[in-house]
Structure formats: C-alpha cells, structure tokens
Amino acid sequence: MAGILLVAEVDAGELRPEFWELATLAKALSGAVPGGVSIALIGTKLDAAARAAAAFAVDALHLVEDPRLEHPWPEAHACALIQLCNQLAPQLVIAPRTVLGAEMAARLAVRARWQLLQDVTQIEATADGGLQYTRPVSGGAVSATLRAGAGPWVVVPRPRAFTPFEPGAAPASIAPTRHAFAPPPLATVCAAPQRVAVEGISIERAKTVVAGGGGLGGPEPFALLRQIAELVGGAVGASRVAVDSGWVQPAMQVGLTGKTIAPDVYIAVGISGAIQHLIGCSSSQVIVAVNSDASAPIFGIANYGLIGDWKEIMPAFRDALLARAG
Ligand SMILES: Cc1cc2nc3c(=O)[nH]c(=O)nc-3n(C[C@H](O)[C@H](O)[C@H](O)COP(=O)(O)OP(=O)(O)OC[C@H]3O[C@@H](n4cnc5c(N)ncnc54)[C@H](O)[C@@H]3O)c2cc1C
Numbered sequence: 001m002a003g004i005l006l007v008a009e010v011d012a013g014e015l016r017p018e019f020w021e022l023a024t025l026a027k028a029l030s031g032a033v034p035g036g037v038s039i040a041l042i043g044t045k046l047d048a049a050a051r052a053a054a055a056f057a058v059d060a061l062h063l064v065e066d067p068r069l070e071h072p073w074p075e076a077h078a079c080a081l082i083q084l085c086n087q088l089a090p091q092l093v094i095a096p097r098t099v100l101g102a103e104m105a106a107r108l109a110v111r112a113r114w115q116l117l118q119d120v121t122q123i124e125a126t127a128d129g130g131l132q133y134t135r136p137v138s139g140g141a142v143s144a145t146l147r148a149g150a151g152p153w154v155v156v157p158r159p160r161a162f163t164p165f166e167p168g169a170a171p172a173s174i175a176p177t178r179h180a181f182a183p184p185p186l187a188t189v190c191a192a193p194q195r196v197a198v199e200g201i202s203i204e205r206a207k208t209v210v211a212g213g214g215g216l217g218g219p220e221p222f223a224l225l226r227q228i229a230e231l232v233g234g235a236v237g238a239s240r241v242a243v244d245s246g247w248v249q250p251a252m253q254v255g256l257t258g259k260t261i262a263p264d265v266y267i268a269v270g271i272s273g274a275i276q277h278l279i280g281c282s283s284s285q286v287i288v289a290v291n292s293d294a295s296a297p298i299f300g301i302a303n304y305g306l307i308g309d310w311k312e313i314m315p316a317f318r319d320a321l322l323a324r325a326g
Pocket residue numbers: 139212213214215216238239240241242253254255256257258259269270271272273274275276277280290291292293296308309310311
C-alpha cells in the first residue's frame with residue numbers, strides 16, 4: 001500500500017507551480033502516514049514535468065500518458081487517477097485546487113468512498129489516526145476546524161495556504177513507472193479546448209497586482225490599471241463585481257470563487273473589501289487600498305490606505321511612475 005500520492009498537474013508540458021505547495025503538505029504529513037510519498041502525473045508530454053517534480057525527494061513517480069489525456073478533460077483525468085489509486089491503494093491523495101484538480105479529487109472521493117477534505121488551510125494528524133483540518137466556510141466568513149476519521153483521504157489544500165516547498169538544487173534521478181490508461185466508456189467528450197489568452201503575467205505569478213472593483217464604474221478605467229501594472233511589472237486583477245459586469249475576464253477575479261493570490265504588493269482600487277474578496281488576497285505581503293469611503297472594510301486589512309477618488313489618485317500615481325521611469 002502506498003502512503004501519500006501527490007497529483008502533479010501538468011499544463012502544456014510544464015509542471016504547475018501549485019505542486020510545490022502540495023509537496024510542503026506531503027512533507028508535513030509524511031511522518032503520520034506511513035508508506036512513502038509518490039507522485040502521479042497524468043496527461044501527455046510528461047517527461048520534463050516528471051523530472052521537475054522528482055526534485056522533491058519521493059519514493060516513486062507514476063505516469064499515465066495517453067493522447068486522450070492531452071486536454072484537461074475532467075472525466076478522463078479522474079478516471080486515470082481512480083485507476084492509479086486502485087493499483088497503488090494510497091492512504092492519502094493530495095490534489096491541487098485547480099479547475100481540473102478539484103474535479104478529479106471530488107470524483108475520486110465519490111467513486112472510492114473516501115473522505116474529501118476541501119480547501120484546507122491547516123492540517124495535522126490526530127492521535128487516533130485521523131486528521132484535524134481547518135477550512136473556510138460560510139462564504140469565507142468563518143474558519144472551521146473539523147476532524148476526519150481514519151482514511152483514506154483526498155485532501156485539496158487552499159491555494160497559497162502552504163508555503164511552496166523549495167526543491168534541492170540537484171534533481172533526484174528516479175525512474176518513473178508507466179501505467180496504461182484503460183478507461184471504461186466515458187460519458188462525456190472533450191472538444192478541443194480554446195486557450196483564453198491572458199494579457200501579460202497571470203495574477204498568480206505577478207509580484208504586484210493592481211486590482212479594480214465596482215468603484216471603477218466600467219471597463220474603461222482598467223486601461224489605466226493596466227498601464228500602472230505594466231510600469232511596475234505586475235498584473236491586473238479584479239473583484240467579482242467587475243467580472244460579473246463583464247468589464248474584465250474571469251481569469252482576473254480574486255477571491256473565494258476566483259483566485260487566491262499572495263503577491264508582494266496588492267493594490268485594491270474601488271474594491272470594498274467583502275470577505276469573499278479578502279479571502280483571495282489577504283496573504284499578500286503589503287495591501288494598499290484606494291477607496292472613497294473611509295469605512296470600507298478593505299481599510300481593516302490594508303497596510304496603506306488612501307481615502308479618496310481613484311480618478312484623482314490613480315492618474316497621479318501613474319504619472320509619478322512615468323516620471324520615475326524617465
Ligand atoms: C458565494 C460568494 C462568492 C463570492 N466570491 C467572490 C470573489 O471570488 N471575489 C470577489 O471579489 N467577490 C466575491 N463575491 C462578492 C462579494 O461579496 C462582493 O459583492 C464583491 O467583492 C464586491 O465587489 P467590489 O468591492 O468591487 O464592489 P462594490 O461592492 O460595488 O464596492 C465598490 C467600492 O468602491 C468604492 N468606490 C466607489 N467609487 C469610488 C471612487 N470613485 N474612488 C474610490 N473608491 C470608490 C466604494 O466605496 C466601494 O467600497 C462573492 C459573493 C458570494 C456570496
């Protein structure tokens with residue numbers, strides 16, 4: 001029986017960076033879950049990602065490579081993971097909370113009747129062989145600590161809740177075990193997915209994020225935020241109001257139903273600071289808020305607050321950056 005199985009998601013041949021957060025969690029729980037740590041890679045063109053993941057010293061690398069797994073087709077990927085789990089019998093599976101990872105985890109838990117621990121921000125083994133974990137509930141307004149009895153478990157950590165593991169300089173050489181993909185008839189089909197082009201750096205990778213909300217009043221002011229983001233080498237984010245209003249792409253949404261980010265600097269412009277938004281940005285190193293309402297909740301979390309109209313503050317900020325850039 002395998003101990004911990006990490007699901008390493010691969011996107012266009014590259015290991016997704018969330019993997020290193022899962023690795024931290026696996027390391028923390030490896031003492032309590034005997035049987036070693038293995039990695040599962042599912043998709044196509046997995047070799048480079050497998051080499052990268054192997055830098056996290058593990059006991060085994062399992063690859064399921066098949067043309068039908070080229071696209072992030074949830075049913076097919078979940079099927080491959082379920083087959084792998086049937087063979088390896090892990091006690092704990094850790095999957096990323098990406099669109100694909102969360103769905104694979106849910107399908108695995110339902111099919112295998114394992115416990116599903118979602119959106120985990122803290123976790124520890126208990127003396128009775130279970131797990132105690134913390135997760136946000138009630139739309140992020142409450143943080144609940146729960147206990148799960150004996151495994152197997154499927155754990156999906158909250159993005160940015162765990163510091164990414166720093167792999168050693170020299171990747172370990174470990175021969176992967178290749179598994180055939182033999183799914184039963186699948187109920188869904190996967191049409192060729194269309195990649196949505198994200199302008200510039202993604203908000204998850206940017207060191208500075210300039211985000212706009214309902215207070216901007218429309219899509220046009222986002223051009224100013226884009227200009228500022230370019231000047232500081234950052235990315236533009238948004239609140240759900242801005243996304244739901246169709247002003248910007250969903251990929252830019254920060255929050256409970258958007259992305260969880262932890263940039264060095266987060267500049268929130270015309271964003272009230274609803275709890276569902278804060279849950280996605282509260283791990284930022286420095287938060288700067290620009291809001292005309294002094295009582296806006298965003299000021300409760302901001303390191304620096306500017307009370308005023310963004311129409312005056314943000315162009316002046318842009319001009320100062322331009323002047324500094326010469
Ligand atoms: C289940 C659930 C999930 C959700 N998930 C998310 C999520 O992922 N992300 C998210 O963002 N929200 C989410 N929400 C919505 C959330 O509750 C808020 O409605 C939303 O965050 C509000 O967006 P906002 O602050 O940009 O807009 P508003 O509430 O419209 O606030 C606008 C702010 O701009 C300020 N303002 C107005 N004019 C100016 C000006 N000229 N200059 C400066 N400031 C100005 C106002 O004072 C106000 O504070 C979720 C809600 C639910 C129920």
